[in-house]
Amino acid sequence: MTTQKSVNPLGPGYEGVPGEEKRFRDVFRDTLRAEMIRDEDVFLMGEDISGGFDKETKEPLDAWGGPFAATKGLVQEFGPERIRDAPISEAGFVGAAVGSALTGLRPVVDLMYFDFVTVAFDQLLSNAAKSRYMFGGQTKVPLTLFARSGAGTGHAAQHSESFYSMLAHIPGLKVVVPSDPYSVKGLLAAAIRDDDPVFLINDKKLINLTGFVPDDEYVIELGKGRYTRRGDDVTLVGMSYTSIACQQAAEMLATEGIEAEVIDMMSLSPFDEDILLESVMNTNRVVIVDEDTPRASMASEFAAIIADKAFDYLDAPVKRVTAPHSPVPYNKGLEDAFIPQPADIITTVRKLLGRE
Amino acid sequence: MTTQKSVNPLGPGYEGVPGEEKRFRDVFRDTLRAEMIRDEDVFLMGEDISGGFDKETKEPLDAWGGPFAATKGLVQEFGPERIRDAPISEAGFVGAAVGSALTGLRPVVDLMYFDFVTVAFDQLLSNAAKSRYMFGGQTKVPLTLFARSGAGTGHAAQHSESFYSMLAHIPGLKVVVPSDPYSVKGLLAAAIRDDDPVFLINDKKLINLTGFVPDDEYVIELGKGRYTRRGDDVTLVGMSYTSIACQQAAEMLATEGIEAEVIDMMSLSPFDEDILLESVMNTNRVVIVDEDTPRASMASEFAAIIADKAFDYLDAPVKRVTAPHSPVPYNKGLEDAFIPQPADIITTVRKLLGRE
Amino acid sequence: MDISKEKLEWIYTTMYRIRRFEETMLEQTFKGNSMGVTHPSDGQEAPPTGICAHLTDKDWIGSTHRGHGHCIAKGLDTHKMMAEIMGKATGQCGGKGGSMHIADFSKGMLGANAVVGASIPLAVGAALTAKYRGIENESVGVSFFGDGASSQGVLHESMNLASVWKLPVVFACENNGYAEATPSWYAVSADDIASRAEGYGMPGVVVDGMDVFAVYDAAGEAIARARAGEGPTFLELKTYRYHGHFHADVPLNYRTEEEEKYYHDRDAIKSFEKRVTEQKLMTAKKLKSIRDAIEKEMVVAVDFALNSPMPDASALYDDVYVNYSNPIPGLR
């Protein structure tokens, strides 16, 4: 993965905004910190986020800065009550987070690797997502969860999942997938301030990505996608890491005279149906790119929406470029083949446009 | 739900097959019994499947005949070693079932309500589905699980799920959804004899359905769908309960001169891509009906496959009739509105054919 | 005895209200007026009553599929409960929850919960909120769950969390001897579930759950501990449900008449009556006036519920989320 600057990550008005080039991981931590300062009810929970404790003084050591160093320095600043280290009990502490959200706090849970959400799946699906509805609207669950997804780092089958489709499937839950430093700042802030349970998924391949980030605080409205490139020949739909892959593919396609439009979905539930339809009505061709395995995936959902609501504008079959229907293999070569690469997108676009 | 006889559940050759009209639930139990007789390595695990024990003699009482009376009489016949009553620990006993499958047995797990699969989700996704792949093919997991899905019985949000799309999403797992006594016999037998983990989902609304069942033992190949009605005007795709709803809708549509073709998918993973494409190439119009909530659902998947591979044959948008993106409500009227009804299918078909 | 007169009256009122609510609810269920499955808790009046006697609306409880008793002891309105069971718009959850999902956040009631064990960490989370806010002295969490639920891993995770974080929680295990038809002697690998508490660094107390005074005393200590910031306690309340697992279950298919009689002889309400009248803490007349009031309350509750309107059709799509209306009212 190389770092790639988006043409215009913020949309119109980007020019002249004060800001700087930053790393995804630093923006993530800074945003967490800003939200904790902004609202005293916001606190963080997760395994190893205190990074150990001194045997004598019982003081947190912050040895790792939390998983993926996402919370480095925060325990010193906010103390162990607000950076609450949890034993390895995902069901228990996600459930406790739901309970604390139901009683007025705004917990943020670090689930480390995305795969571990399965251990806490019942608390997420049966309690976090359903409480508001089944109790007739008398309560809310202002809970944020985050975890790292994706293949590409040699972690093999049980530490490389991208099954965000399963979360987006669940009514009551919101799901966001930042793809760069700009979007993680706006989406994480929006997630924490939102009154519904929101799951934010970081692809591991994005963590060291750099990109322009405005200095001012801002939120990105949940449920909105964005164009990261305009073009008339074909629409490429990306989410999380695949937004970057689409962007790279689009730039290479441009050298062949194919102008692709790139949409970064940013939110998966709710998602921006309008931008999808608008773009496809313009380009009449679409390739949806998803690292998740294909069956009943978000790629399927976007394809289904387009095949229903933009049917009359389609000049060609709706294409998906996805991972295979398989677990993630360990071997690097196989793992690379598992991940949708820019080259795969390019091949599909060429075929779709009859330019083989 | 009224009982509806399929026109030709078995396909060509149905005529003259010896058999009789039976209830879904009885066929289910008889098939379990037959498979346990057929193979001594097959055993059953689940909560309350012994139906209590006599305090003095420690003998199983079979008070309920297991959840939904699915195993009535089996504990007397096979004893408590083969009808193994489990404490309420879904993660623990599904994990133990995986372990026993990895070491040579063929466990069958009754998970009672489909919703409870979330409690055991990690064991299913991380162990059952992945073991073969991540260990390089050196083992297999001949495990069968079953549970009852669906709204319509006043069980409300936490006992009415139909999220089989989430299971079909998981590589390594197979998913089947019988819709009548004929299909449950063939699919349950096939599932138990299969060497991969298979999840069989029973919609609660089907449990008392009756239908013709051949006397002879048979299996239905996993991954195959079937036509339950032929027609040229539109394809209706059903799965589990919605196959029956499609059938009912098709019969009502016929009275208006609209001849619908009805596909009962029977398997969701793998699924029968060929039958979908064949039918759509014939009718050029399709409505997919799914009680699962819509986002990243099997309805989405079938729509996506059709929009890709049968695009040139489509004369109209690909339509889905699904549950809303909401939990299942308790109130009967709301619950009925949650479930895709034949009337909803009919309305959609009329619109699609411009016959409003 | 160390209980005020008001408290005694409250205890009797609450136990009798639970008893009569369950009986009335069952009657209505058999008349076809409930819209779904119901799990009656009569027989088990002492645990919720003896525990909630120490709680205020600022304290939180988590509950189970068998939650009516917990609701009533926590002060919920029986009219709205009955209406909820009948699926009405006036119900506690607008008819969308039903018997297994009655909650009242204004009363500190986190909800009945139909997934066995699933509500346990919610009470831990409520206690975490109290500790975070520094208000343990006025807000503790109580988790009610059954002997069957004790086999769920999430209980053990919750106990460990509560102990490691020293949270103001009481784990209230209502051991009624059965999980559905399965006896606890079969499914629980300990003589007393409470014996597990020590391994999680908290006291474990076995309590006669048919004796509301015993429950009251044990709960008093546990809740005082919690309010004092001394951390969690585990109570195992040995009790009994008089009816089947759910409304249509026939318990004699898996338990004996002798066993049922043993518990009925130790009925929590009858022993309360005996004790307070013998010790002249309450008069028979007072007891009767309380019963009479409850009888009337039940008639009114049923009436209210039966005559209440159904929810609007639009309620199907409401309250999936807080701040945007459901975009997918069924693709049709």
Add this chain to the structure above:
Amino acid sequence: MDISKEKLEWIYTTMYRIRRFEETMLEQTFKGNSMGVTHPSDGQEAPPTGICAHLTDKDWIGSTHRGHGHCIAKGLDTHKMMAEIMGKATGQCGGKGGSMHIADFSKGMLGANAVVGASIPLAVGAALTAKYRGIENESVGVSFFGDGASSQGVLHESMNLASVWKLPVVFACENNGYAEATPSWYAVSADDIASRAEGYGMPGVVVDGMDVFAVYDAAGEAIARARAGEGPTFLELKTYRYHGHFHADVPLNYRTEEEEKYYHDRDAIKSFEKRVTEQKLMTAKKLKSIRDAIEKEMVVAVDFALNSPMPDASALYDDVYVNYSNPIPGLR
């Protein structure tokens, strides 16, 4: 001492093989030859060795992310293990599993497992198979897991199941004092995790996990109990990992030199050497010849692994299922 000469040699060979495998593996990892994350277990040689000394290929073990020691003690081939870590076609899992997913079903090794706690019920299931087949006397299940994993609910569910079903299982908790950087004194609400065993109807034994003889003895009793059909036992083995949580972790960021020295002074291999030579059970020469053989084995293992081919591209799609080839090789 009650151990045969052959067994003593096996124990020394196994412990030394584990030690040198981990050191060699780390060297290779730092050279960039591992394809992913590795969790070394050196320092913790005694628990897998002392336990697996009682097992045959018909017995089953479940393992963790820190699984190399378990693999070696269960008789796996170090060449194939090294090749697996390097992602090669000749690896134990054809290069598709990696360090955290090494399994060998022919040796009764159910697999390393990267989800903390997730392998525990698998060993229970293996024991269930043995009981079902009536071969408990020759096939038991041993579940290895850490102090961190003890907080997972699935452990408690597994203990209860094993006890209720009276299965031939040994729960072997390797308490190395840390889960990642988090000390067990913080995350575990009991002084000894083994103290929880009694509440699940099984013996719980605290064992010096730096002393292979102590482990051997305790495991011998537990496994004999299992083989005799007397049910599960819980062993807590107090031990220490010499390296960081994973290859790149720097443990002195969260633990002290004094603590490290304390355990290094009680090194399982050194104390074994001292004891067997002092008691004249083995000669220094014999010990050296074993070490020399292992050194050679490691050189050959690395060589084998480095020179092995990569898996075929088609391996990506193989073995998702048994009986139909993957129908979806990535939609592209």
